[in-house]
Amino acid sequence: MHRLPLPEAEAAxxxxxxxxxPDLSAAYAAGLPGARAAVLTRLWRALAHEPLPWIARQERGREGLTLHLADGRRLHGPHADPYATSAYVTELRLDERPYDRPDRLVTALAVPHASGFATELGHSVASLALSRAQPGLSGGEPAASWEWEQRVVDGHPYHPNCRSRPGFSVAEQLAYGPEHRPVVDLGLVPVDDCLVRGEWPKWLRDEDRVLIPVHPWQAAHVLDRGHQEGFSAHPLMSLRTLALPDGPHVKTALSARLTSSVRDISVYSIETSATVSEFAEEIAARTDGLLHVTRTLGAVSAHSPALAAVLREAPDLYARAGERVVPVAALAATGLPQAPGWTARFARLALTVGLRLLDLGVALEAHGQNLLVVLSAEGEPLRLVYRDLADIRVSPLRLARHGIAAPRMSGRIVTDDATTLRRKLFGSLVAGALGATAGSAAALREDLGSAVDDLPRTADLAALLEEPLPTKALTLMRLEPGTPGDSWACLPNPFTGRAS
Structure with a gap:
């Protein structure tokens, strides 16, 4: 490998x-090679499995995988396990030239929108190395779910932009990134004309005005109005949602692009929040106690996605004496001790709940950030907790089949399309949460094989067992920024190996 100067993002x-x-500089520099490999591994997964229009065909051999580009060039790397979470790709070769830095590889590919995506990849590598530079955690097992969340250092297990935070200075990343374990001081913006749903508490009111909690990054970079001193909270994995000490969680607007999306809060999600929360609570009651949904306590918007907030219950409310609630994303990231067969038992629990709700007419976006597991004192998976209802999907037709009244709402949440419903659940739960927990295609196949034996044989289960597994084409979406909505890829089915 040629000795080249640091890419711009890493050097900056x-x-x-x-x-x-300065005390973190040596650790940051030492962490750069590992961060490059982690992002390059995620990028290679995307190049190997997403329907990128400039890849003409693939050639698999004993020495790895070769991608034949439409312009005649060849990109070669190891076999790409779509469910692997370890950083196993340290180099890719484009027409025999080696690349160990994902931003430089994408720049060399020179496909449409490569320049902007390469910049994001550079940020992702640099921020990931910074995240890993902090001293190791000390002390025993976390007491609260937010403490588990702050142990997830690497971010999204499969997105090349796993730690991309353009627009955040180093000081802001250290001050607001959950993996750096800060305490964040939120501001309060008083608003006279405000959309309110649910019960907005008195401590967030000033006579007739609503006080909207605002993230300090949002206040500094986006809002053009003053704010008053608010309260302190602990940032969660999403960065914009924070846990009050011994209190609820507050979701704030954050108009910055993190991984794929700008994290503001749509007026639509505020308008529907109370209705969706009440409906989800009713549906969760049909799971025989296997699922709890954190209720939305109140939601407000100044009629703008840039100034809004949601208060919801803390997941810890659903743990009994001796139990603990752990975000699924933290299971593999923190090395939580697990008994033999634990991941298979967890997969059975998650699929039982997810498929039951899907059959009823509700598709959860059950990725590792939204889904939490209640563990016994011995560490066994007992129940699930689901949070953040903004992106679930609801089928009135399926609900009617079970004699359930559909919620009075319209918009993106409502759909009867079976493909859309299955993509929502399978892409988040199986290709996402369960895949990352298993850590490889072979382990996922074993977990799912023993998990599905006792599940009801529904059309949804048949699709899961027999059809390619859907997942969001995260890199394709970044390289086609003008295409609205989600783009999808088909991963090899863990049961059959089918990919198309």
Missing amino acids: LGDELSTVR
Whole structure:
């Protein structure tokens, strides 16, 4: 590998770090090779499995996988396990030239929108190295679910932009990133004309005005109005949602692009929040106690996605004495001790709940951030907790088949399309949460094989067992930024190996 100067993002972050936190500079520099491999591994997964229009065909051989590009070039790397979470790709070769830095590879590919995506990949590598530079955690097992969340250092297990935070300075990443374990001081913006759903508490009111909690990054970079001192909270994995000490969680608007999306809060999600929360609570009651949904306590918007907030219950409310609630994303990331067969038992629980709700007419977006598991004192998976209802899908037709009244609402949440419903659940739960927990295609196949034996034989289960597994084409969406909505890829089915 040629000795090249650091890419711009890596060098810029290093320079700023030497001023802001020089004590972390050596650890940051040492972490760069591992961060590059982690992002390059995620990128290779995307190149191998997403329907990118400039890849003409694939050639698999004993020495790995070769992608034949439409312009005649060839990109070669190891066999791509779509469910692997370890950083096993340290180099890819484009027409025999080696690349170990994902941003430089994408720049060399020179496909449409490559420049912007390469910049994001550079940010992802640099921010990931920064995330890993903090001293190791000390002390025993976390007491609260938010403490588990702050142990998830690497971010999204499969997105190349797993730690991309463009627009955040080093000081802001250290001050607001959950993996750095800060306490964040939220501001309060008083609003006279405000859309309110649910019960907005008195402590967030000033006589007739609503006080909207605002993230300090949003206040500094987006809002053009003043704010008053608010309260302190602990940031969660999503960065914009924070846990009040011994209190509810508050979801704030954050108009920055993190991984794929700008994290503001649509007026639509505020308008529907109370209705969706009440309906989800009713549906969860049909799972024989296997699922709890954190209720939305109140939601407000200043009629703008840039200034809004949601208060919801903390997941810890659903743990009994001796139990603990752990986000699924933290299971593999934190090395939680597990008994033999644990992942298979967890998969059975998750599929039982997810498929039952899907049959009733509700598709959860049950990825590792939204889905939490209640563990016994011995660490066994007992129940599930689901949070953040903004992106579920509801089928009035399926609900009617079970004699359930559909919620009075319209918009993106409502659909009867079976493909859309299955993509929502299978892409988030199986290709996402269960795949990342298993950590490889072979382990996922084993977990699912023993998990489905006792499940009801529905059309949805047949689709899961027999059809290619859907997942969001995260890289394709970044390389086609003008295409609305989600794009999808088909991963090899863990049961059959079918990919198309």
